[in-house]
Amino acid sequence: AVLLAIWGRETGFGAAKMPYDAFEVLGTKAFMSTRKDFFRTELLAALEIVERGLAPVGAMKSSWAGALGQPQFMPTSFLKHAVDFDGDGRVDIWNSTPDVLASIANYLVHYGWVKGRGWGFEVTVPESVSCSLEGPDQGKKISQWADMGIKRVGGKPFPVSELKAEGFLLMPAGRSGPAFVATPNFYVLKQYNTSDLYALFIGHGADRIAHGDQNFAGSWGAVGGLHRSDIAALQRALEAKGYDVGSADGLPGFKTRRSIGIWQAKNGRAATCFPDADLVAVLK
Template structure:
C-alpha cells in the first residue's frame, strides 16, 4: 500500500501520540535506561567519588548495567508506591510452615556433617566471640545451603536498580556505595560480585555495608572472602553476632510450657524478667528438665509466635541478636532450634503448631487497624501479627471476657475490623 507523505505524517503523529499515552514515564520522553544513566552520572558518581571510589572502578561496576524492572518493590518514575495485589491477597499461614521438618533437618544434618571438618575454625570462633558452633553452622545453612545455593544476580544491577527505583531508595543508595567501596579496595572485581535479588552477598548473605563492618579473615590469607572461603564465611558470621551483642555463656532460649494462669499477653522483649521469676510463675522447661543454674538470674522474655496455638519459649538476649541477622522472630527461632539440633541431636518441638483459620493478610491488617482505634500498639497494620499484635489480641480478649489466645482468627477479624 502506497502512503503519501501527508498521510504518513498523520500516521506518524497518531503513532507518536499512542506511544506517549502508553509510556510509563512522564515528560521528556526519556527511557528509564537514560534516566538511570543520568542519575548515575549526576547523583551517584559524585557520592561515590567522595567515598574514595575512582572513575575507573565506577565505570566498570556499571558497565552494561541497566535497571532490572523484574525486581520487587520498585516505583517507576512518575508513579506512586502501591501495595501489590498479590501481597494484599496473600494467605496468612501457620508459623509452623517455617519449620517444615525436611528444611530443619536439612540444615541440622548438613551442619553436623560439616562440624568435624571445620572443628578447628569453629573452636577459634567460639573462643573469640562466644558464639557456639551450632549457631554459626545453622546460619550458614539457612542463608546459603552451606554455600551450595545459586546466587546469580549481578550485585550492581540489583543495588543500582533499587537505589534508583525502590521504595527504600535511601537504604539501597548506602548499600550500592558500600559495594563500590568494596570494589575499589579490591575485595572482589565488580563483574564477579554476585548477590541475591535483595542485594545480599556471598555465603553468609551480608549486605555490602555489613561486609565492610563485619567480614573477617578466617583462614589466614589476609582476605575476607565470603564467596569461596568457608572459614571466612564462618568467622564473619561469628564476628557479626559478637558485634551485635552476643552474650558469652548464655543460651538463645528454651521451649517451655506456659500455664493458663500466665497471660500470653506478657510476651515481648520489653517485658523481660529473670528466668527464675518466670519459673516461680509456673513456667517450666519442656520434658521436666530444669533451667540451667547459670541462666536463672539472667533476663528472659516470653515468646509465643503462634500464641496459644503453638510452642512457647523463654528466650534470652541472644535470641534478639539472632533476630538482628534477619528481622524475623521465626528466623531467629529457626536458627536457635537448628543450632540445638546440630549440637545435641535432632529433637523436634515438644508442642505442635495448631491450625490457622484461613485469613488473608488484608484481613489481619483490618483487625490491626481496629485494635489501633482502641488504643493498642500493634506495631503497624502490615498484616503480619508480630509480638505487639499478639499481645494486644490477648489483652483485648481478656478485657472482653474471652480466653486469651494471642493469635488472630476469623471471629476476631469480624469483631475488630
C-alpha cells in the same frame, strides 16, 4: 552450631549459587524499588568494597535482593562485619569457609551475643500466665518465670547458671503453638533477620545440629488461615482503640499478639494472643 544453622539457612552451607551481579541488582532497586534510600546506601557501600580493594568487581555476586556471598551480607554489613580468617590477605565470603563462618560470628558478636548462653528454652505456660506478657521489653529473671509456673518441656530444670539471668516470654503463635523463654541471644539472631520465625528456625536448627534431630514438644495449631490484609485490618482496628500493634503491616508480631491478648481479656474472652477470623469479624 548457631553459625552452622545460619550458614545452612542462608545458602545451604554454601551450595546455593549467587547468580546475580550485585551492582545491577542494587542499582535497579535503588532506582525502582519502594525502598530507594536503603538500596542507594547499599549500592554506595558495594562501590566502596571494590574501591577499597576488599573484593574485585567480578566477585561481587549476590542474591536477587543484593545480599552478598554465603552469609548473605548486605554490602554495609560486609564493611562492618566481614573478616579475613584464613589469613590469605582478602575477605572472601563467597568461597572461603573460614571467612564465611568467622564473619557470621563477628556479626553476632557486634550485635551483643552473650557468650555462654544459648538462645532459649521451650516451655509450658500455665493458663494463669497471660500470653500478653510476651516481648523483649517485658523481661524477667528466669527464676521469676519459673516461680510463675513456667517449666521447661521434658521436665528438666532451668540451668542454675540461667536462673538469675534475664529471659523473655516468646509465643510466636500465641496459645496455638509452642512457647519459649528466650534469652537476649534470640534477639541478636533477629538482627540477622527480623522475623521471630527466622530466629526460631536458627535456634532450633542449632539445637538439632548439637543434640540430634528432634521436634518441638508443642504443636502448631491452625494459624495460617487469614490473608495478610485481614491481619492488617485487625491491626488498624486495635490501633484505633489505642493499642500498640507495632505497625499495621499484616504480620502478627509480638506487639500485635499481646495487644490481641489484652483486648480479649478486657472483653471477657480467653486470651489466645493470635489473630483469627472471628476476631477480624468482631473488630473490623
